[in-house]
Amino acid sequence: MSNHKIKVGITQGDTNGVGYEVILKTLEDTRLADLCTIVLYGSAKVAAFYRKGMELPPVQFNRVDSAAEAHDGQFNIINVVGEDLKIDPGVATQAAGEAAFAALETAVTDLRNGDIDVLVTAPINKHSIQSSSFHFPGHTEYLESSLGDRDAEGDKALMVLCAGNLRVALVTTHMPLAKVPTSLTREDILDKIKQFHRSLHRDFGIQSPRIAVLSLNPHAGEEGLLGNEEKDIIAPAIADAREARLLAFGPYASDGFFGSGAYNAFDGILAMYHDQGLAPFKTIAMEQGVNFTAGLPFVRTSPDHGTGYDIVGKGLASPDSMRAAIYAAIDIYRNRSRHDEAYRRPLRKQFFDKEKGRGKDADPTIDLT
Numbered sequence: 001m002s003n004h005k006i007k008v009g010i011t012q013g014d015t016n017g018v019g020y021e022v023i024l025k026t027l028e029d030t031r032l033a034d035l036c037t038i039v040l041y042g043s044a045k046v047a048a049f050y051r052k053g054m055e056l057p058p059v060q061f062n063r064v065d066s067a068a069e070a071h072d073g074q075f076n077i078i079n080v081v082g083e084d085l086k087i088d089p090g091v092a093t094q095a096a097g098e099a100a101f102a103a104l105e106t107a108v109t110d111l112r113n114g115d116i117d118v119l120v121t122a123p124i125n126k127h128s129i130q131s132s133s134f135h136f137p138g139h140t141e142y143l144e145s146s147l148g149d150r151d152a153e154g155d156k157a158l159m160v161l162c163a164g165n166l167r168v169a170l171v172t173t174h175m176p177l178a179k180v181p182t183s184l185t186r187e188d189i190l191d192k193i194k195q196f197h198r199s200l201h202r203d204f205g206i207q208s209p210r211i212a213v214l215s216l217n218p219h220a221g222e223e224g225l226l227g228n229e230e231k232d233i234i235a236p237a238i239a240d241a242r243e244a245r246l247l248a249f250g251p252y253a254s255d256g257f258f259g260s261g262a263y264n265a266f267d268g269i270l271a272m273y274h275d276q277g278l279a280p281f282k283t284i285a286m287e288q289g290v291n292f293t294a295g296l297p298f299v300r301t302s303p304d305h306g307t308g309y310d311i312v313g314k315g316l317a318s319p320d321s322m323r324a325a326i327y328a329a330i331d332i333y334r335n336r337s338r339h340d341e342a343y344r345r346p347l348r349k350q351f352f353d354k355e356k357g358r359g360k361d362a363d364p365t366i367d368l369t
Contacts, residue, residue: 005037005073006117006330009110011103012042013122014129015081016088016096017307018317020050023122025319026326027059033074036330039067039116040077041103047077049087054315067115080106090312097128105133108146111298118299118329122322123307126174137174139302140293147296158195158294160268161278161304162328163285167204167268168277169196169294180273181216181229189213189237192270193248199294200268202339203332209267212257213238213250216272220253234272254280278304287320290328299333301325 013019023040024047032038040047044063051058061077062070070076081099088096104124110116126138136142144157161168171192172180193211200209215234217227224231234251241248252262254271258280263269271277282289282304289304303321311317 005035006333007037007039007067007070007115008326008329009039009041009067009107009116009119010326011100011107011119011121012040012046012080013100013103014092014096014125014307015043015046015085015099016091016093016312017123017125017309018305018312019122019307020047021054021056021312021315021317022303022319022322023047024051024056024059025317026323027075028057032326036326037070037072038075039064039070039110040075041080041107042077043079043081043085043099044077045079045083046081046085046087046099050313053089053313056315067110078106090309092125092128092309094128097125097130100124100129101131101134104139104142108143111300112147118301118333120322120325120329121300121302123303123305125307139291139300140173143293143296143300147298147300156191156195156295158192158199160196160199160292160294161281162204162290162292163281163288163324165267166263166281166285167200168281169199169268169270170272170274170277171270172273174274177273177275181227184216184229184233184272186233186237186240189234189270190240193237193241193246194244195295196268196270197246203292203294203299203335204267205335205339206267208247210247210249210265211241211268211270212252212263212266213248213270214254214257214272214276215251218253218255220251258284287318288324289321290325292328292332299329299336301329301332 010023059075061075064070064076064078080102085099086095107119111119121139134142140157140159159170159173171189172183196211197209200206215221216229219226221227221230230251238248238250254276257263291302291304293300303325305321308317
């Protein structure tokens with residue numbers, strides 16, 4: 001694996017939100033430049049506006065025209081919006097949405113071209129960013145469309161919220177709650193278990209991950225009294241996963257599972273819908289939480305909070321989640337590199353030939369991942 005400094009692209013997010021505050025506070029620690037090269041896709045004007053307005057310590061940026069020109073081991077900024085951008089702190093505007101998309105589109109292009117190694121996205125307003133070019137419920141779905149490899153196994157994006165040893169993935173993401181029950185299928189849940197297993201193994205370095213699967217209904221359906229999804233869909237999907245030699249368990253009722261601390265016994269938790277997994281996750285790990293998009297050929301992370309319109313410009317936004325997102329992106333990138341190097345030439349699998357009393361080569365193309 002190369003020893004070059006990992007090049008981290010950071011998008012500005014919604015220019016009227018807390019994105020610049022958490023970015024600037026994170027970059028106050030110049031030691032970060034010893035770990036990676038930062039490329040901020042945004043606006044020097046907007047950065048200066050928020051830094052001066054909140055009297056934050058200055059951050060030294062190198063203004064560059066492209067990520068390929070970024071100064072190694074330093075903080076760089078690419079202006080992706082014009083000087084005439086109107087800044088309205090705490091207000092959702094079309095201009096802020098357009099600026100957020102300009103940063104995201106440029107960064108994704110550079111990520112695809114190899115000009116940056118990983119992507120960290122500051123929060124967007126999912127309504128303001130909507131346009132003819134962006135018609136997705138959020139970052140996850142846009143990135144799946146832009147970066148996913150449809151010819152590869154596991155090409156679909158999987159939203160994973162992580163903080164330390166707590167990792168929560170979702171079967172459904174930005175979907176109205178009323179549509180969740182009818183969207184769940186045995187096959188889809190099994191696919192998500194397999195995808196989560198691959199990510200825990202490759203991205204987090206866990207050899208044999210234990211995955212807990214949550215129920216949909218209260219009390220795991222109470223044997224059909226409170227719903228049949230558990231016995232008809234979720235439990236069979238778990239059984240299929242076990243048949244495939246994956247360590248999947250459940251279904252568990254979410255309230256007791258988190259309330260009792262049972263989540264500590266697992267490497268990953270698969271929730272059926274957004275708030276079922278994210279409400280307890282953010283209660284437990286809001287400040288350190290990271291949103292990671294698994295299942296794609298590129299690494300993308302984000303803070304687990306939103307635009308924070310109510311506290312914009314007040315100096316109250318914590319940079320901890322942004323800092324954790326940068327560190328997580330670097331760690332996952334390194335884990336993938338180590339994994340791929342280790343499994344680049346897998347050993348031939350052996351089985352015992354009883355008749356000859358010795359080992360016999362099996363299919364030499366088997367990948368032990």
